[in-house]
């Protein structure tokens with residue numbers, strides 16, 4: 725099956741079009757004010773509508789309180805909500821039980837212990853997104869982690885690979901890990917928060933050719 729591709733941190737209609745044209749299966753909308761990719765709810769709703777029926781819209785939240793979470797989900801009605809902070813399995817499981825969204829949890833992989841600890845989300849989420857550990861931001865830092873942590877790992881639920889992926893390394897990352905879904909943000913930007921249509925096209929081509 726062809727690898728699935730998420731282009732994260734989109735914030736303009738032009739770059740959503742570029743992602744859709746290049747074959748992205750998922751577009752990521754970051755609703756987190758400290759991020760250079762933050763999109764307010766009105767814009768996120770427009771971008772989500774632009775992608776409807778063409779790619780899944782993934783809403784990213786980071787340690788959002790219940791009111792913010794409810795307001796954002798209501799406004800955007802995404803296909804997927806991705807939790808990218810320290811949200812607990814109980815909190816995430818509650819959202820998944822009560823709302824009709826696919827639910828993902830991002831996990832920063834430092835070492836084999838983090839991989840083992842990520843199992844507490846099994847049964848509470850639909851997918852684990854393995855990313856580099858948090859730095860200045862919880863995600864979107866453009867750094868890769870040690871992919872060998874995943875080699876030979878028996879995944880018990882759906883998963884995805886993120887962290888420092890570019891057109892230049894995504895094929896190798898797919899071969900090294902067997903990732904069924906790859907996610908990039910900084911690797912398709914010309915500056916933090918500024919997506920580049922050419923880099924989006926190059927990334928998708930390289931991932932699909934892997």
Ligand SMILES: O=C(O)c1ccccc1NCC(=O)[C@H](O)[C@H](O)COP(=O)(O)O
Nearest residue numbers: 732759863864865866887888908909910
């Ligand atoms: O992208 C952000 O600014 C961001 C901020 C806060 C939490 C998560 C964020 N991004 C999440 C993603 O899914 C990124 O695509 C993922 O971390 C990979 O980013 P990158 O290493 O820059 O490709």
